[in-house]
Structures are given as structure tokens and as C-alpha cells.
Amino acid sequence: MTKQECEQSTYQRKNCENNANLRNWTIAWVITMAIAAFAPRFVWDYNTAFSVIAILVNLVIGFRMLVANRVHLKGLDEMQQKILLDAMALSLGVGLVVGLSYELLEDIKLITFQPEIAHVVIVMGLTYLVAVLLGHRKYQ
């Protein structure tokens, strides 16, 4: 949403601020996640103290991102909240079912590689995206 659109109404202005806040915390979380994942190998040669600090910072920023997401959700109107909460419920359910089945594939030797949590996160993200789009379409 552009700055001009943000100035249209109280509702839109509030949502623009909440969106920007959530975006900033999400970017910060991704950056700290990248630092925690790659810096031990490429920057500080697996120094335990630095790695623990990096993980703690990542956790703190992650929780702050969750708070920003909560503020963002509470700032939406009731229909927008319903669309997002329905999408979250669906992605959680799909993540649980697909995640457990995926993990089972290795246990029963149907796949040879180790299941990665990132694959489940991708499935949940795509499910959430599709569910939000369908939710908006439903109420159009």
C-alpha cells in the first residue's frame, strides 16, 4: 500500500503501520536466522559463545515478530481476521498431517533421504497463501 493510500482512512492508516511493523520484524528475523545458520561456519568458526548469542537473538526477534503479527491481526476488521484465521487453521492442519506422513516415509523406507523441516514449512506457507487467496475470493 502506498503512502497516499495509507492516508485515506484511520483503518487503512492503522493497517499500514501494522503491516510496516510486521514487515520490519520479519526482515529482522530472517536476517538473524541467516546469521545464526551461516555465521558459525563462515564467520566465527563454530565459537560456542557467539553461536549461543546468535540463537538467543534470533529467538528474541522471532518472538517480537509474533507480537507484531498479533497486533497486525487484531488491527484487521472481522472479515479480514476470519480469512486469515481460517487460512492459519488450514495451514496448521495441513502441516501436521503432511509433516507426520512425510516423516513416516523415511521410517518405513519409502524414501532414502532425511526429511527436512524446511519442506514442511514450504508446504504450510503455500497452503496459507492459497487459503488467503481463496478466502478473499470467497467474500468478493
Next chain:
Amino acid sequence: MKNRLKVLRAERDWTQAQLANALDVSRQTINAIEKGKFDPSLPLAFKAARLFSLSIEDIFQDEVETV
């Protein structure tokens, strides 16, 4: 649930965006309510009633037929 939101809005020559602004919701939500695709909560229905100086029943009607 049926409603007269579109008629009441037209009588006052308001756009969906203006009504959305007055009720502190998105324009998409006003559109969905007018089309009967989304039923508003009681607080939002009261807010609309106050805005139009009408009772909730004057704006929203249950679609279940009474015998």
C-alpha cells in the same frame, strides 16, 4: 441474512469506501456484507445501526421464514 445496507448507503449518496471509513472496516468487508456473503458481528451491526439512526432489525433481517 439479508440487509438494507446498500439501499441506506445509496439514500445518503455514500460510497462503499465512505461507509467503510465510518464503520472502521475495509471496503471489501462492506462489499461482502452488502452482497450477503459475510454476516457482521453484533458489535458491527450495532455500529451500523447507530450510524444510520435505525434499529438493527431495520437494517438486518433473518432469512428464515416465520410461520
